[in-house]
Every structure is written in structure tokens, then in C-alpha cells.
Amino acid sequence: ETGVTQSPTHLIKTRGQQVTLRCSSQSGHNTVSWYQQALGQGPQFIFQYYREEENGRGNFPPRFSGLQFPNYSSELNVNALELDDSALYLCASSFWGSSGYTFGSGTRLTVV
């Protein structure tokens, strides 16, 4: 059973640019969530996708958007990057309605 894989592991972008982060769900999981974790803080929920539609969103602006594909993999897109977007971005997958989430190791994004 494969876990959740995220790519890339590290990324450096310039303020104002756009970035796409990718996530492959654990086998058998149909729900994907994305979290942002700033240094020294707990992860903060960005949004969740189920059946290729967003079905929950945290307190993040519209320039944070996502996609879920038929194979349940997912992308997180961030437009007009700001310095405060520098963080660890975590992807988590689960089976709809189940108790546990499986997290990837994250993508460390640095905006300069």
C-alpha cells in the first residue's frame, strides 16, 4: 500500500509568481485535503476535494485553488505569491467519511 506522495519536496519562487504543487493519494482513498503549515505552528486547513469538487474551504483567499483528478490525485495552485505564503504545504488523503487521514511529507515553499 503506497502512502501519499507530494512533489516537489522543495521549491523557491519569487513574489508575484504562480506555483503548482502536486499530490498522489494513498491507494483506495477518494478524498484529498490540503493544509498550510507555517514555521512553529500547526497545519491550517486550506480546502478539501471529493469527487473532483471542492467540498470544504478554510480561511484562504481565492488565489489558492485546487483540482482533483479522476485518479484522485490533486493539485494546489497559488497565484500572485506573497512572502507570507512561505510554508510547508501538506496533502492528506482519506476515504470519504473514514476516521483517519494519511499525510504526505509536504512541499516546502519559499517565496523570496
Place this chain on the structure above:
Amino acid sequence: DAKTTQPNSMESNEEEPVHLPCNHSTISGTDYIHWYRQLPSQGPEYVIHGLTSNVNNRMASLAIAEDRKSSTLILHRATLRDAAVYYCILRPSGSARQLTFGSGTQLTVLP
């Protein structure tokens, strides 16, 4: 979502039991108590969850107070690999809602 309160940090000696407390005085009847941990440079990892009764698995035990206003994660024999941030999270039963993380407890295990 109901709020949880955890100590910022705790220390334990290797090979000794560790009791990590969590207060959740506003817990509702349908809230499950979940614990995740995050090792350095990794994503959070599911540890255990429960509703009313104490729970055991290969990683840990979860002791839930009778009034459910607090719970304790028990690591029976701490190892250096257990050094991590431990998060106590409340999640409604049957919900597909997200996990709401607090700041967690940083556990240091001393050799």
C-alpha cells in the same frame, strides 16, 4: 469547532511511560477525540482516536475521562523516535470535515 488545550512542551526519559494531557471542556456528544503526531520534517501521522471508552493500539493508548472533558495519550515506553509534536483534535462523528490543529505538545525524549 470545540477547542482543545495542551501543554506547549513535555519531557520524558527513554524507556519510561509518557502521559500527554488534553483538555476539551466544550466537547460535544458527537465529537471523537483524535491524536496525531508530527515527527521532524514529516507530515502528521495518525496515532489513535476514541469516543468514550479507552482505546489501545500498537502505537499508544487513549484514556478518556468519564465526563469526556479531558483525555490522555499514553506512550507506554518512550523511545527517541517518539520525539514529535503531538496534536489532540476533536472531530464530529461521521463527518468528512477537516482536522483543526492547535499548537500541540512538543515531546522531548531524553536518552
